[in-house]
Amino acid sequence: NAGVTQTPKFRVLKTGQSMTLLCAQDMNHEYMYWYRQDPGMGLRLIHYSVGEGTTAKGEVPDGYNVSRLKKQNFLLGLESAAPSQTSVYFCASTSHWTGTGELFFGEGSRLTVL
Amino acid sequence: GENVEQHPSTLSVQEGDSAVIKCTYSDSASNYFPWYKQELGKGPQLIIDIRSNVGEKKDQRIAVTLNKTAKHFSLHITETQPEDSAVYFCAASMISSGTSYGKLTFGQGTILTVHP
Numbered sequence: 001n002a003g004v005t006q007t008p009k010f011r012v013l014k015t016g017q018s019m020t021l022l023c024a025q026d027m028n029h030e031y032m033y034w035y036r037q038d039p040g041m042g043l044r045l046i047h048y049s050v051g052e053g054t055t056a057k058g059e060v061p062d063g064y065n066v067s068r069l070k071k072q073n074f075l076l077g078l079e080s081a082a083p084s085q086t087s088v089y090f091c092a093s094t095s096h097w098t099g100t101g102e103l104f105f106g107e108g109s110r111l112t113v114l
Numbered sequence: 115g116e117n118v119e120q121h122p123s124t125l126s127v128q129e130g131d132s133a134v135i136k137c138t139y140s141d142s143a144s145n146y147f148p149w150y151k152q153e154l155g156k157g158p159q160l161i162i163d164i165r166s167n168v169g170e171k172k173d174q175r176i177a178v179t180l181n182k183t184a185k186h187f188s189l190h191i192t193e194t195q196p197e198d199s200a201v202y203f204c205a206a207s208m209i210s211s212g213t214s215y216g217k218l219t220f221g222q223g224t225i226l227t228v229h230p
Contacts, residue, residue: 043158090157108156
């Protein structure tokens with residue numbers, strides 16, 4: 001009963017390095033999201049996907065790219081990490097809105113960019 | 115776009131007291147207002163939600179009220195317990211059948227501490 005799984009849970013990068021965060025869900029949800037959480041700013045939407053092969057920009061997309069090649073996976077990439085991208089990243093998923101609308105979150109990935 | 119303001123940022127209460135967290139939103143088209151609880155080291159988890167056609171909703175010790183005219187909604191926790199200690203987030207979204215994709219706008223969060 002895994003739900004939403006994020007890997008890695010912790011990562012330290014140097015400025016300019018690249019990395020990919022992986023989100024996997026086993027609930028057959030159509031919609032997946034990447035949020036970042038910063039102190040005093042709540043959770044802000046980076047990118048989202050409404051289905052396999054689709055992606056769209058959220059509130060703070062600059063510096064990030066995403067891909068949804070398989071329905072169960074949603075990848076968040078940083079091509080050239082910057083200290084401003086130090087944050088905790090959360091992946092979430094949900095089924096169609098005719099349901100409860102509840103977002104199911106992973107446990108987060110803490111990224112530090114030096 | 116939508117903007118959600120949440121207050122207070124921190125709230126400290128004694129066990130058994132009530133706790134109230136308030137949020138205001140800017141977009142009158144928003145019609146879905148969930149509350150999420152985040153425990154230390156975990157992802158947020160939905161605890162209660164309300165839609166704009168309802169003024170109040172209760173679930174045991176927690177309740178949410180919505181004032182559409184004033185564009186604000188509140189979370190009420192009664193008989194608080196130490197396990198209620200967590201970060202609480204309000205959120206707002208506009209949903210319509212078949213066209214909305216769960217793009218929630220979150221408030222800044224409230225750190226609730228319940229002292230035994």
